[in-house]
Amino acid sequence: MLNNDALLAQLEGLFTSNILSSEISFDMLTVEVPAASIHEIIAQLQKDENLSFGFLTLIGAVHYPDSTEREFAVVYHLDSWKNNVRLRLKVFLPLSNPSVDSITDLFPCANWMERESYDFFGVIFNNHPDLRRILNEDSMDYFPLRKEYALEDGTREDKDDRFFGRV
Amino acid sequence: MNKEKEHSYNSPSEFYNSKETIDGDIATINLGPTHPATHGIFQNILKVDGEKIISSEQTVGYIHRAFEKLAERRPYNQITPITDRLNYCSSPINNLGWHMTMEKLIQAEIPKRVDYMRVIIMELARIADHLICDSVIGVDTGALTSFFYPFQEREKIYELYEEICGARLTTNIGRIGGFERDFTPVFHTKLKSFLKTFPKAFGEWDSMLARNRIFMDRTRGTGPISPERALAYGLTGPNLRAAGVDYDVRVTHPYSSYEDFDFIIPVGVNGDTYDRWMVRQEEIRQSVRIIEQAYGNMPEGSYKADVPDFYLPDKADVYNNMEALIYHFKIVMGEMEVPAGEVYHSVEGGNGELGYYLISDGGRTPYRLQFRRPCFIYYQAYPEMITGQTISDAVITLSSMNVIAGELDA
Numbered sequence: 001m002l003n004n005d006a007l008l009a010q011l012e013g014l015f016t017s018n019i020l021s022s023e024i025s026f027d028m029l030t031v032e033v034p035a036a037s038i039h040e041i042i043a044q045l046q047k048d049e050n051l052s053f054g055f056l057t058l059i060g061a062v063h064y065p066d067s068t069e070r071e072f073a074v075v076y077h078l079d080s081w082k083n084n085v086r087l088r089l090k091v092f093l094p095l096s097n098p099s100v101d102s103i104t105d106l107f108p109c110a111n112w113m114e115r116e117s118y119d120f121f122g123v124i125f126n127n128h129p130d131l132r133r134i135l136n137e138d139s140m141d142y143f144p145l146r147k148e149y150a151l152e153d154g155t156r157e158d159k160d161d162r163f164f165g166r167v
Numbered sequence: 168m169n170k171e172k173e174h175s176y177n178s179p180s181e182f183y184n185s186k187e188t189i190d191g192d193i194a195t196i197n198l199g200p201t202h203p204a205t206h207g208i209f210q211n212i213l214k215v216d217g218e219k220i221i222s223s224e225q226t227v228g229y230i231h232r233a234f235e236k237l238a239e240r241r242p243y244n245q246i247t248p249i250t251d252r253l254n255y256c257s258s259p260i261n262n263l264g265w266h267m268t269m270e271k272l273i274q275a276e277i278p279k280r281v282d283y284m285r286v287i288i289m290e291l292a293r294i295a296d297h298l299i300c301d302s303v304i305g306v307d308t309g310a311l312t313s314f315f316y317p318f319q320e321r322e323k324i325y326e327l328y329e330e331i332c333g334a335r336l337t338t339n340i341g342r343i344g345g346f347e348r349d350f351t352p353v354f355h356t357k358l359k360s361f362l363k364t365f366p367k368a369f370g371e372w373d374s375m376l377a378r379n380r381i382f383m384d385r386t387r388g389t390g391p392i393s394p395e396r397a398l399a400y401g402l403t404g405p406n407l408r409a410a411g412v413d414y415d416v417r418v419t420h421p422y423s424s425y426e427d428f429d430f431i432i433p434v435g436v437n438g439d440t441y442d443r444w445m446v447r448q449e450e451i452r453q454s455v456r457i458i459e460q461a462y463g464n465m466p467e468g469s470y471k472a473d474v475p476d477f478y479l480p481d482k483a484d485v486y487n488n489m490e491a492l493i494y495h496f497k498i499v500m501g502e503m504e505v506p507a508g509e510v511y512h513s514v515e516g517g518n519g520e521l522g523y524y525l526i527s528d529g530g531r532t533p534y535r536l537q538f539r540r541p542c543f544i545y546y547q548a549y550p551e552m553i554t555g556q557t558i559s560d561a562v563i564t565l566s567s568m569n570v571i572a573g574e575l576d577a
Contacts, residue, residue: 025508028511057539058522058539060535077524088511109545111547120235151236
């Protein structure tokens with residue numbers, strides 16, 4: 001067993017300057033790391049005998065249109081069964097170049113999750129073996145989960161975004 | 168087919184790499200998207216050499232309904248019906264998992280009685296889910312009788328759902344903070360009679376297949392996966408346990424007071440169709456044990472938590488009490504105060520770890536809600552599992568993996 005504070009201390013020892021920020025909330029440690037080093041960090045977390053984050057739970061993307069140069073977040077959830085602890089890693093990517101290294105060589109199951117993030121957000125995963133759309137039609141030319149695509153028909157005035165708590 | 172030639176390969180991958188064909192022809196076959204043997208809309212384009220599969224390519228997304236986008240425009244209470252439509256064989260687990268995610272975000276204190284009620288419902292749902300999956304494996308191996316017997320038992324479970332929430336398949340069961348009412352007297356009667364009659368009926372059905380020579384010959388060694396590959400492909404639930412890895416969210420990350428109950432996590436050895444079937448059968452027995460423990464030790468207390476901002480007030484109060492009417496209106500319109508934050512919560516669904524990654528910015532709808540849909544992740548392993556197998560094996564491998572189209576395509 002390893003609690004979140006002890007885990008954070010270990011990660012700080014291992015990755016020092018690569019940890020840009022960290023937060024423990026709702027029983028989970030979130031660590032932000034530079035996009036360039038995500039592959040190396042996850043490889044080390046997986047290999048490290050004490051930490052052994054051997055299970056990839058989830059990869060997903062988030063769109064923050066208002067934060068300049070940090071428009072996209074790619075979120076990795078890892079699980080260490082040995083220590084029974086979960087870890088959330090985050091990288092932020094700019095809209096001009098939303099690309100990050102693929103981790104399909106470390107976790108084959110990342111394949112479809114990365115394709116899904118590409119499909120819905122347009123995040124490019126470098127070195128991905130087969131980066132195509134997965135749930136949407138191949139001929140689609142936009143990324144539907146980005147915030148600029150409103151769910152409602154834009155011509156309707158009775159259902160505008162103000163009524164849903166957002167402008 | 169030349170028998171000697173067939174035995175000259177030691178493993179499917181060797182066969183695949185040999186590039187040798189029986190008569191020099193490789194045929195391309197579409198398995199699905201709409202085919203009675205696929206139990207849902209899945210397309211697999213198989214390259215076959217005679218009857219042996221040498222490669223396959225999957226297409227998914229036929230019934231994609233944009234749940235994650237929809238969730239960004241719905242108040243929190245209105246997201247429950249979306250979760251129904253993920254794994255529709257065990258929708259109460261999806262509903263209650265979502266409620267628990269919200270309760271984690273608002274840090275609600277849940278009475279013990281609610282936890283136990285949830286455990287009973289979730290285990291009933293697990294039984295229903297496993298009954299369908301295991302009986303369908305029977306159908307695909309040629310035993311149609313095994314499909315009809317469990318439906319009588321599943322019907323009883325659906326009647327129990329009806330008694331709680333009025334719905335059967337897409338249940339929309341419970342609320343954030345608990346349930347709309349306590350278990351009714353009819354529910355108690357029906358649950359007692361279910362607990363009494365189910366083990367015997369289940370045993371009869373189980374004995375029809377468990378040691379059946381034909382069934383064993385068809386399923387043993389079919390669609391196997393090693394524990395290492397299973398982990399690499401992110402398998403969870405009974406599929407992972409059939410490969411010999413004892414990971415169960417109910418034990419590793421307990422929720423809803425699962426730590427109070429005594430049960431066994433069954434594991435398999437070979438990770439093949441027979442092991443997957445056997446693991447599910449044993450899990451049904453364990454679920455009955457859990458229900459008996461939860462029902463026998465049901466704590467006194469309320470069936471709802473004290474979260475007036477999220478829990479719809481009683482209808483009688485809404486009509487007669489101004490404050491209740493205001494709360495009712497606020498909740499229906501999504502005007503409640505939601506803390507900002509990021510939550511990941513997971514439950515052991517019918518076919519694996521069902522997770523909810525919720526980002527709230529304090530608005531009335533989630534900023535982002537991502538579902539960890541177990542079969543979307545583990546369905547990737549399917550081509551590797553069927554390479555070197557026959558087409559009829561591919562069919563039973565698919566049904567034994569319990570891939571649910573609604574969950575796969577979100």
